[in-house]
Amino acid sequence: MIRINNLYKNFGSLEVLKDVNCHVQEKEVVVVIGPSGSGKSTMLRCINKLEDATGGEIVVDNIPLNSEANINAIRQEVGMVFQRFNLFPHMKALDNITLAPMKVRGMSKDEAVVIARDLLNKVGLADKADAYPDQLSGGQQQRVAIARALAMRPKVMLFDEPTSALDPEMVGEVLGVMKDLAKEGMTMVVVTHEMGFAREVGDRVIFMDEGRIIEEGTPEEIFNNPKNERLKGFLSKVL
Amino acid sequence: MNWELIVRYLPYLLEGAVLTVQLTVMGVAFGSVLGVILGLARVSPFRFLRWLAIGYIDFFRGTPLLVQIFLIHMGLPQLGIDLGSAINSAIIALTLNSGAYIGEIFRAGIQSIDRGQMEAARSLGMSYLQSMRHIILPQAFKRVIPPLGNEFITLLKDSSLVSVISAEELMMKANVMQGTTYRPFEAYLTAAAIYLILTLTISQLVAYAERRLKTGDSH
Ligand SMILES: Nc1ncnc2c1ncn2[C@@H]1O[C@H](COP(=O)(O)OP(=O)(O)OP(=O)(O)O)[C@@H](O)[C@H]1O
Ligand SMILES: [Mg+2]
Numbered sequence: 001m002i003r004i005n006n007l008y009k010n011f012g013s014l015e016v017l018k019d020v021n022c023h024v025q026e027k028e029v030v031v032v033i034g035p036s037g038s039g040k041s042t043m044l045r046c047i048n049k050l051e052d053a054t055g056g057e058i059v060v061d062n063i064p065l066n067s068e069a070n071i072n073a074i075r076q077e078v079g080m081v082f083q084r085f086n087l088f089p090h091m092k093a094l095d096n097i098t099l100a101p102m103k104v105r106g107m108s109k110d111e112a113v114v115i116a117r118d119l120l121n122k123v124g125l126a127d128k129a130d131a132y133p134d135q136l137s138g139g140q141q142q143r144v145a146i147a148r149a150l151a152m153r154p155k156v157m158l159f160d161e162p163t164s165a166l167d168p169e170m171v172g173e174v175l176g177v178m179k180d181l182a183k184e185g186m187t188m189v190v191v192t193h194e195m196g197f198a199r200e201v202g203d204r205v206i207f208m209d210e211g212r213i214i215e216e217g218t219p220e221e222i223f224n225n226p227k228n229e230r231l232k233g234f235l236s237k238v239l
Numbered sequence: 240m241n242w243e244l245i246v247r248y249l250p251y252l253l254e255g256a257v258l259t260v261q262l263t264v265m266g267v268a269f270g271s272v273l274g275v276i277l278g279l280a281r282v283s284p285f286r287f288l289r290w291l292a293i294g295y296i297d298f299f300r301g302t303p304l305l306v307q308i309f310l311i312h313m314g315l316p317q318l319g320i321d322l323g324s325a326i327n328s329a330i331i332a333l334t335l336n337s338g339a340y341i342g343e344i345f346r347a348g349i350q351s352i353d354r355g356q357m358e359a360a361r362s363l364g365m366s367y368l369q370s371m372r373h374i375i376l377p378q379a380f381k382r383v384i385p386p387l388g389n390e391f392i393t394l395l396k397d398s399s400l401v402s403v404i405s406a407e408e409l410m411m412k413a414n415v416m417q418g419t420t421y422r423p424f425e426a427y428l429t430a431a432a433i434y435l436i437l438t439l440t441i442s443q444l445v446a447y448a449e450r451r452l453k454t455g456d457s458h
Contacts, residue, residue, distance in 0.1 A: 050358050076364040086359035090377050099373060100363035145359075152363055 001026045001156055001187045002047060007056035009042055009211075016042050018211040020056070024156070024189060029182045031198040031219075032191045034208035035234055040191040043208070044158050047189070048078045061155055076104060079149030083161040085141045087133040087148070093120065094129040097148045105152070112151070119147035123177050139170030143177055150181075157181065159190040195239055199223055207231045241422060245429050248416045255412030256433050262326070262408060263395045266333030270394075271387070273338030278345025279371065292342065299339035305400050308332045312404045329401035329408075337394050344386045348379035381452055388445030392438045399434075409433060 002024040009017035016039045024030050032040050045051040047058060049071045058065040060074045088096050097116035101107040107115075120126050123143040133141050142162055149157060159178065163171040175197050182188055182201050192198065198205055198219055205222040207215045207230075215228045223239075226232045280292035299307065312328035315321075322328045352375050360370035399410035413430035417423045 048362055050362065072364055072366065075362060078362075080359075080362040082355060082359065084355055086353070086355035088356065088359070088374055090381075100360075100365055103369050103373065104364040148363070 001028070001061060002189070003057070003059040004043070004047070005057040005059075007043070007046060007058065008054045009039070009046060009051060010054045016211050017046070017053075020208075020211070020213055022206065022213060024187060026155075026187055027185045028203045029186075029188045029190065029201055030204050030206060031202035032189065032206045032208060033193070033195070033198060033222075033234070033238075034214075038208040039211040040208055041160050044080075044160050044189060044191055047156075047158060048075050048080055050080075076152055077155045079152060079154035079157045081142070081145055081149055081157065081159045081162045083164050085133070085138070085145045085165070087141055087145055089133050092130050092132055093125065093136070093144045096133070096144060097151045100148070101151050115151055116147070119150050120144070122150075122180075123147050124173070137170060138166045139173045142166065142170075142174045146174075146177055146181075156187045156189070159188065159192070161191050161193065163192065163194060193238060195223070207234065209234070241425055244420060244422055245425050248420070248426070249429065252409060252412050252416065252429055252433060255407060255409035256437065258326075258406070259395065259398055259408040259410075260437065262329055262333055262398050262401065262406070263391065265330050266337050266394050266398065267341075267387070267391050269330070269334040270337030270341050270390075273334060274341025274345050275376075277338060277342025278349055281342065281346040282349050284367070296339045296342050299336050300343075304332070304336050304397055305403065307336055308401055308404060311335075325401070325404045325406040328404055329398070329406040332401065333394060333398060336397075337390060340390050340393075341387065344383050344390065345379065347386075348383040349375055351382055352378050384448055384452065385445060388441065388448075391445070392441050395437055395441065396434060 002022070004020055004022040007017050007020040008015070020039075020043055022030075022043075032043070034040050042051055046053045047060065049065055053065075061077050063070050063074050063077070065071060065074055087093075088099070091099065094113065094116050097119060098109065098112035101112045101115065102109060117126065117129065120129055123146055125140060125143055125147070128136060128140060128144070133144070136144065146162075162178070163174050166174065171194070175194060178188070178190070178197070179201055190197070190202070202219050204216060205219050206213055207222065207228070209230050215222065215226065215231050222231070223235065226235055277292045277296060280288040281296075283289060308328070311322070311332045312325065322331065356374050356378070357370055360374045361367070365373070398408060401408060402411035402414060405411060409430055413426045416429075417426035420426065
């Protein structure tokens with residue numbers, strides 16, 4: 001579903017990604033872990049071209065990321081959920097969700113509203129359709145943001161630390177929604193510090209450090225039998 | 240102080256004040272359209288557009304309005320461009336000038352919106368222009384209301400400069416009153432009072448609009 005080959009990314013003279021190779025299969029849930037500044041967000045953002053890769057090749061759903069037309073095509077296939085939600089504050093929850101399907105997919109308002117209500121129901125917020133983002137808690141905002149991304153019927157969902165900005169008591173509700181998604185067979189790439197989620201939901205765990213993928217494997221391999229010293233050090237700090 | 244004279248000339252000056260308000264409203268209205276375009280050009284991904292906008296804004300903010308008025312009213316006809324009347328010249332000069340300031344206001348407004356908003360919109364597959372139109376600009380518009388109000392007040396006062404090309408607004412009428420009565424103090428003090436009432440009214444309106452937006456939360 002996603003093929004990343006020899007990906008390099010520099011910010012000026014700072015090398016943030018160095019020869020990253022990563023393939024994600026359909027319906028696979030890949031969890032990316034690693035210390036702050038290791039390039040996890042940057043890798044994710046390269047996949048839907050929020051960052052321009054310096055070198056290498058990215059192919060999503062057999063569409064190579066190499067032309068303007070392809071970028072918009074890929075963005076429609078790839079949903080993204082941000083650490084800080086990034087809901088549109090001037091729109092109600094429902095309108096946050098219906099906007100892109102109407103403007104990008106050319107869906108009628110009625111059709112988009114049906115889908116949006118269905119998704120709000122799915123994330124447990126059926127009664128919040130008319131709320132503005134600042135009337136919602138962080139956990140509720142993030143669930144609306146997930147619904148907003150899902151409304152485009154993406155084939156892949158990218159999550160960049162979706163629970164890091166949340167109060168602890170709200171983390172569970174967002175992870176719950178993500179678990180449901182994984183069960184339904186959504187292809188997911190999740191950057192997170194929630195090791196419990198990685199263990200339980202991840203099919204594969206990738207450990208990044210200093211712009212490289214240092215180790216990858218099943219959750220059991222990574223958590224119970226880490227080989228790399230840096231991974232061991234990292235795990236001893238976060239577990 | 241000759242109150243009788245002031246009362247006699249008041250209707251005459253108020254006629255001019257009406258034109259002053261009209262010129263200013265048109266200047267700000269057209270200038271806002273121009274300003275949005277300039278603001279968008281200033282933040283656009285195209286270097287050429289950015290340079291064009293910067294050049295425009297630098298010129299109109301870096302030269303005196305008085306010079307711009309003469310350039311437009313007297314310079315353009317020399318090139319064969321006939322604007323028809325002093326009032327037309329005045330409207331164009333005020334529009335071009337305020338457009339430069341309003342362009343900077345919109346640039347700042349657009350840039351004050353969190354980067355994550357554009358990223359979220361783009362990640363949903365919306366184009367740059369769709370994201371601007373539906374996500375960035377609606378939020379920016381709310382933030383630029385206070386500085387736009389200031390620009391409105393500035394332009395109202397600056398519009399007095401078009402009296403030099405004999406557009407019959409408030410300042411011009413005050414000049415005429417002074418010329419016929421030889422009572423400059425009464426003439427200009429009355430004009431000043433009218434300007435003050437107008438600017439205070441505008442700042443009240445802007446404060447009201449701001450309060451309305453605040454109580455309606457940030458929506
Ligand atoms: N727009 C940018 N310009 C310059 N440097 C950047 C930019 N974005 C990220 N970086 C740098 O790239 C490196 C990797 O950043 P990235 O955000 O990908 O790390 P991360 O693994 O997601 O970390 P965190 O866990 O803190 O989110 C960091 O050193 C960061 O300072
Ligand atoms: Mg990050």
